[in-house]
Amino acid sequence: MTGLVSYRAGLAAEDAVARHYSDAGQVLAASRWRGSSGEIDLVLREGASVIFVEVKKAATHAEAALRVTSRQMARIYAAASEFLAGEPNGQNTESRFDVALVDSYGRIEVLENAFAG
Structure with missing residues (x-):
């Protein structure tokens, strides 16, 4: 995938995941929120x-899950x-960290409390 195509696919995946959460009753507070430590x-x-969600898109959910690194989790x-x-x-504030995996068919799998040890 070229950089621009990959970027747009990522944005589309984030939008789909935001709708998924919205359909479940959660309210979007921020999209691509950026602080000095990262996004x-x-x-x-x-x-x-508050629910913090990292969205990963790849051909399969397994491939997407492999893209979450410990360095990224720290950020x-x-x-x-x-x-x-x-x-x-x-x-x-009560909070959790989810990872939303999106495959090439647009199917979403949410791993709630994905960073819990």
Whole structure:
């Protein structure tokens, strides 16, 4: 895939995942939120909780899952910390980190609490 095609495919995947969460009742708070530590693909709200979502697109869900690196997880944690600093309860805000995998057919698989050890 060329860079532009890959970029647009990624944006389309993020939009599809945002709709998936919206259909489940979560509210999109931010798309491609950027802090000094990096970017978070989607930030959603479920009541007082915040859900941080990393979207990965590849031919298969398995290939997409392999694209989430420990370095990237650390960057997402740092950016999420920046986001939570602006919340009324700050770092005490209930939150989780999901990974949404999108395959070449557009099928979405969400791994809730994907970063939980």
